[in-house]
Amino acid sequence: MITIQSSDHRCHVICIYRPPCGKKNPSTINDFINDFENLLHELKQSKCSFYIVGDFNIHFDNKSDSDTKRLISLLTEHDQLITVSTHRCGHTLDYLITSCSNSLILGHQVFDKAISDHFLIIADIDISKSKQEKRTVTSRNLKQLDTSVLKDMLKNCLSTTTVENADHLNQAMKTAIDTVLLLEPELFQQDQSHHGLFWK
Numbered sequence: 001m002i003t004i005q006s007s008d009h010r011c012h013v014i015c016i017y018r019p020p021c022g023k024k025n026p027s028t029i030n031d032f033i034n035d036f037e038n039l040l041h042e043l044k045q046s047k048c049s050f051y052i053v054g055d056f057n058i059h060f061d062n063k064s065d066s067d068t069k070r071l072i073s074l075l076t077e078h079d080q081l082i083t084v085s086t087h088r089c090g091h092t093l094d095y096l097i098t099s100c101s102n103s104l105i106l107g108h109q110v111f112d113k114a115i116s117d118h119f120l121i122i123a124d125i126d127i128s129k130s131k132q133e134k135r136t137v138t139s140r141n142l143k144q145l146d147t148s149v150l151k152d153m154l155k156n157c158l159s160t161t162t163v164e165n166a167d168h169l170n171q172a173m174k175t176a177i178d179t180v181l182l183l184e185p186e187l188f189q190q191d192q193s194h195h196g197l198f199w200k
Helices: 029-046 066-074 147-161 166-180
Strands: 002-005 010-017 049-055 076-080 094-099 105-111 120-125 134-139 184-189
Touching: 029 066, 049 120, 094 105, 094 120, 094 134, 147 166
Parallel strands: 010 049
Antiparallel strands: 002 010, 049 094, 076 094, 105 120, 134 184
16 A cells, blocks of 8 residues: 555555465455455545555456455445456456546556456546745855965964964864855755656
8 A cells, every 4th residue: 555645635545455366365255355445444434545456366246246246335334346358258357446436546547458357447536736845045156266375374274383282273174165165055946757756
């Protein structure tokens, strides 16, 4: 599960894969539905909109199947938006489930890209981009540094300051650096499209 936070909305996105029952998956469909019911209850308690996607391996199109009936009954307060085939065998195995009351899904599509035996599901969610954060950062432009001047000033500091007085020496060196290369404030704006890792 991941949580998406914008300036005016917060939602959970959950991806589920239920492998077919067999030797590698001894749990029954009933076990899965029980766990899924608990998940829906927890999401409801969170009072946050949510979107559940994934391969359930339960034929949602087979309304006469007892497992499908039970799953549908669990979703009476929610929307399962996928009603067309999502598998090359013609069944609806992949779901897109939303909380009915505050769904922000603008639309969805199912594509057969022939990459997998399952089809591609794409949904558009109406979540506005967070406001870009602005920060003021102070820095020194090293390109403007005159190393010869700094060298002379530091040499003078070392010649007039005793090594024993570390605080005085540190302050003298700082003053020399500040004189040659000032700290300058600059306003940066965080680029959210790069997940906050880059600045422009």
